[in-house]
Amino acid sequence: MTLPAISVRNLVKRFGQTPVLQDIDLDIPEGKVSCLIGPSGSGKSTLLRCLAFLEEATEGMITVNGEALGFFENARGERERLPSTQIRAVRAQIGMVFQQFNLWPHMTALGNVSEALKTVHKVPRKEAEERAMAQLKKVGLENRAGHYPAQLSGGQQQRVAIARALALSPKIMLFDEPTSALDPELTGEVLTVMRDLAADGMTMVVVSHEIGFAATIGHQISFLDQGRLVLTGAPADVFAKPRHPRLEQFLDTYLDRGASMLA
Amino acid sequence: MSFKLFNLLVQASVWTIGISAISIGLGFLIALGLSAALLSGKAFYRRPAQFFISFFRGVPLLVQLLLIYNLLPFIGLNVPSIVAAIIGMSLCTAAYQAENLRGGFKSVPRGLIEAADMVGFTPSQLFLRIKVPIALRLTFPALVNEAIMILKSSSLVSVVGIVEITRMAQDLASSTYMPIEIFSSAALIYLVICWSVALAGRYGERALPGVAK
Amino acid sequence: MMFDPGVILKHLPEIISGTGVTLALWIAGMVLGMFIGFVVATLRRYGGVMVDIPLGLVVEVLRGTPFLIQIFLVYYGGPFVGISLDPIPCGLLGLSIYAAAYYSEIFRAGYGAVPHGHVEAAECLGFSRLQVIRRILLPEMALIVLPPSVNLSVILLKESAVLSIITVPELTTTVSAIGSQEYAFLEAIFLLAVIYWVIVEAAARLGRFAESRFSTYRFSTP
Numbered sequence: 001m002t003l004p005a006i007s008v009r010n011l012v013k014r015f016g017q018t019p020v021l022q023d024i025d026l027d028i029p030e031g032k033v034s035c036l037i038g039p040s041g042s043g044k045s046t047l048l049r050c051l052a053f054l055e056e057a058t059e060g061m062i063t064v065n066g067e068a069l070g071f072f073e074n075a076r077g078e079r080e081r082l083p084s085t086q087i088r089a090v091r092a093q094i095g096m097v098f099q100q101f102n103l104w105p106h107m108t109a110l111g112n113v114s115e116a117l118k119t120v121h122k123v124p125r126k127e128a129e130e131r132a133m134a135q136l137k138k139v140g141l142e143n144r145a146g147h148y149p150a151q152l153s154g155g156q157q158q159r160v161a162i163a164r165a166l167a168l169s170p171k172i173m174l175f176d177e178p179t180s181a182l183d184p185e186l187t188g189e190v191l192t193v194m195r196d197l198a199a200d201g202m203t204m205v206v207v208s209h210e211i212g213f214a215a216t217i218g219h220q221i222s223f224l225d226q227g228r229l230v231l232t233g234a235p236a237d238v239f240a241k242p243r244h245p246r247l248e249q250f251l252d253t254y255l256d257r258g259a260s261m262l263a
Numbered sequence: 264m265s266f267k268l269f270n271l272l273v274q275a276s277v278w279t280i281g282i283s284a285i286s287i288g289l290g291f292l293i294a295l296g297l298s299a300a301l302l303s304g305k306a307f308y309r310r311p312a313q314f315f316i317s318f319f320r321g322v323p324l325l326v327q328l329l330l331i332y333n334l335l336p337f338i339g340l341n342v343p344s345i346v347a348a349i350i351g352m353s354l355c356t357a358a359y360q361a362e363n364l365r366g367g368f369k370s371v372p373r374g375l376i377e378a379a380d381m382v383g384f385t386p387s388q389l390f391l392r393i394k395v396p397i398a399l400r401l402t403f404p405a406l407v408n409e410a411i412m413i414l415k416s417s418s419l420v421s422v423v424g425i426v427e428i429t430r431m432a433q434d435l436a437s438s439t440y441m442p443i444e445i446f447s448s449a450a451l452i453y454l455v456i457c458w459s460v461a462l463a464g465r466y467g468e469r470a471l472p473g474v475a476k
Numbered sequence: 477m478m479f480d481p482g483v484i485l486k487h488l489p490e491i492i493s494g495t496g497v498t499l500a501l502w503i504a505g506m507v508l509g510m511f512i513g514f515v516v517a518t519l520r521r522y523g524g525v526m527v528d529i530p531l532g533l534v535v536e537v538l539r540g541t542p543f544l545i546q547i548f549l550v551y552y553g554g555p556f557v558g559i560s561l562d563p564i565p566c567g568l569l570g571l572s573i574y575a576a577a578y579y580s581e582i583f584r585a586g587y588g589a590v591p592h593g594h595v596e597a598a599e600c601l602g603f604s605r606l607q608v609i610r611r612i613l614l615p616e617m618a619l620i621v622l623p624p625s626v627n628l629s630v631i632l633l634k635e636s637a638v639l640s641i642i643t644v645p646e647l648t649t650t651v652s653a654i655g656s657q658e659y660a661f662l663e664a665i666f667l668l669a670v671i672y673w674v675i676v677e678a679a680a681r682l683g684r685f686a687e688s689r690f691s692t693y694r695f696s697t698p
Binding site for chain 2: 641672
């Protein structure tokens with residue numbers, strides 16, 4: 001058994017007094033696709049954002065390939081925040097794809113993909129753009145390199161966003177409902193890119209409403225409900241009948257969203 | 264009115280345009296700092312910025328110019344009146360631009376900042392590469408408006424003796440006894456300048472990278 | 477270097493009178509400007525192209541030129557066409573016309589912001605055009621035009637200082653004269669700045685208070 005890519009221990013997240021996530025224990029296996037599913041408000045996006053350190057967990061520890069993310073336990077067993085340079089270093093292993101793409105509107109597709117290489121990693125401009133171009137090619141958008149986000153369709157924007165994250169060669173890719181903001185006819189092109197990535201052996205964590213995608217591509221399914229991890233396992237086990245009653249209830253509401261194939 | 268008189272006014276407009284352009288530029292830099300202070304969580308930075316802005320927006324520019332013009336020699340800075348004029352105009356426009364920029368910075372979508380966070384930008388890289396360009400795009404129309412306001416307000420530097428359009432017009436009007444012709448011509452020159460800036464602004468807004476065409 | 481308070485006390489009557497002139501000019505200019513501005517906006521909306529275009533041009537000229545130049549034109553140019561005005565009436569005229577140009581744009585935007593369906597509903601009920609303006613458009617516009625009007629009012633108050641250049645005996649003229657007379661020009665200008673600051677802050681606060689009171693009455697847009 002290899003070390004998990006990400007491991008989450010006793011994670012609790014509260015917004016003020018409101019608990020959003022409670023007692024989460026989760027291992028994300030390396031080189032596999034892990035899917036987080038659950039009804040809206042179940043905390044699955046918040047969990048993913050904790051893995052990206054965009055949200056700081058209130059309690060608990062997250063380690064990425066063995067390194068503490070954000071907080072560590074000091075010699076006296078207290079939870080202590082790491083300095084921001086160290087946070088950035090651990091985070092560099094993680095790429096994030098957002099629901100709303102979040103492409104920078106003042107840069108072209110190529111600019112978006114090459115920006116971090118140039119600014120953060122000080123890669124010479126020409127080399128950065130070559131590497132960015134290679135990533136755009138991977139997502140099938142090399143002929144859109146000079147376009148600004150406003151000139152691209154939602155599906156194209158999301159593919160650029162994926163290329164932007166891939167350009168920094170992350171070890172883990174996080175996807176926060178990557179197709180939810182897209183028109184139905186545009187989800188296919190994004191899912192195809194994600195399938196290719198999975199086939200290449202990328203460690204992926206996907207929050208998605210696409211139950212069909214999760215069931216076919218996912219190696220590990222985690223079902224969250226009301227801030228708790230209800231069950232985690234291989235799709236064959238999780239979706240096998242008889243199902244957990246809360247999962248059954250959730251799937252009923254999503255039958256028209258690709259879950260019908262599981263019925 | 265002769266062409267020669269009109270030409271003198273046109274020549275004086277170099278000063279109007281020059282002083283305004285420098286003040287807008289300097290004011291922008293000051294406004295960047297001020298707006299950052301305004302958005303700071305620390306009252307230590309926020310309060311002085313708020314005080315500065317309240318003062319410079321609460322006092323007529325004419326009074327500000329007189330104040331700075333008389334204050335500089337008092338504190339031992341004997342600078343030409345053009346410097347006093349530029350300092351006064353820069354501080355005044357900085358107060359207005361800071362309020363605009365604050366609104367712009369607050370409107371930068373959080374997701375764009377998170378995306379930069381994820382790829383490892385340091386706070387200063389985030390500020391310069393993402394926040395400033397986007398805030399600038401959001402506040403560009405307000406900036407063009409402010410430039411036009413400053414162009415018109417620059418007529419007030421005539422009171423500290425700078426021979427820009429207004430002062431030149433005053434001098435010519437009193438020596439030629441043709442105030443209507445002279446002041447109308449001055450107005451026309453201001454109009455052409457202001458309308459050009461407005462037009463360039465509208466063109467520039469559309470030409471900004473990343474704006475849907 | 478602080479002003480001898482005795483000097484302020486000695487000149488208090490003049491300072492009060494200067495403040496009075498500034499406030500009177502400001503309020504009169506604001507009221508006149510608002511009225512003319514409203515008439516201009518209404519004429520431009522309902523008067524057809526032949527009214528809209530020339531009035532629009534006048535408004536753009538007034539908005540595209542410095543207030544000081546406009547004042548000079550009236551004050552120094554007026555006598556050449558038979559309009560000799562004393563500083564105060566000249567200042568009031570200038571301030572009102574200047575204000576009218578900006579108010580007309582505020583009202584024009586206000587007209588545009590009232591949902592057309594509200595007007596249509598009134599027209600279907602048989603309201604005349606004037607009744608529509610008075611009973612529907614004006615009350616609905618009030619909320620929309622209030623914030624920019626407050627803004628403009630503050631700008632006008634500050635612009636009124638420019639009238640000192642044509643020797644209108646308002647605040648700036650009075651206080652700087654005291655400064656020269658007492659050989660304390662810098663201190664006088666400081667005092668002047670503080671007085672303006674206080675008035676502007678008070679006006680702005682009053683405006684914000686009015687906005688918050690007004691906003692309890694709001695209308696839903698589809």
